[in-house]
Amino acid sequence: MLNRQALENYTFAGTKFTIPAGTKLAIPVYGIQTDPDIYPEPEKFDPERFEEDAVAARHPMSFLAFGDGPRNCVGTRFAHYQSKIGLATILGNYKVDVCEKTTIPFEIDKGVPFLTIKRGVHLKISKA
Template sequence: MIEKGTTVYMSLHGLHTDPEYFPEPERFDPERFSEENKRSITPYTYLPFGEGPHNCIGSRFGLMSVKCCLTHILAEYEVFKCPETPFPLQYSNKSIVLASTGGIPLKFKRIVAP
């Protein structure tokens, strides 16, 4: 029995990588969340910012910030994995948010305009 007032956390990483809900969860599949496919996702199985009246108030700002940063970086640089890039990634069990242990070393090469 869980006492009233007890804070309960669930592993969103575990939920988001559960093959019961997301086939081949470790495979990069940008089409998984296309307009056509996201209608088939079981409700409440993808919760990157929570759900309902207490979801993350900063979700739109966070998504826009990441999109702007990635657009800027990818417009200026090619990004490569390097010998130090771990594969598969090892995730920290000491963080409430998803984080890799030891970071993710990458190599950046500036794109030179013709």
């Protein structure tokens, strides 16, 4: 969820729907990023969704994992590098498997304010 406050009245193009200045807004990132009209089969691992032409074909606010605008995440590039280096190190040196404790499909924990998977993510990692 991203929180914002409207600085001025905003009317959505082609509608009579206006957000008055001063309104506090909660932007439902999880809802947007799992909307099947935007991302068909949203739970499916499909890296091709993030190819340049696929990204260009979507509304620019369809992916908000790092927020957007002047107060977006200052750590975006660092987080991307760190995740890529971490994944490359693990996948290049270890074999990653599911195990008896892995929950498939995963379940979102609705009892906490942050996006969390119930019972965590358990994988079996062995030396390749």
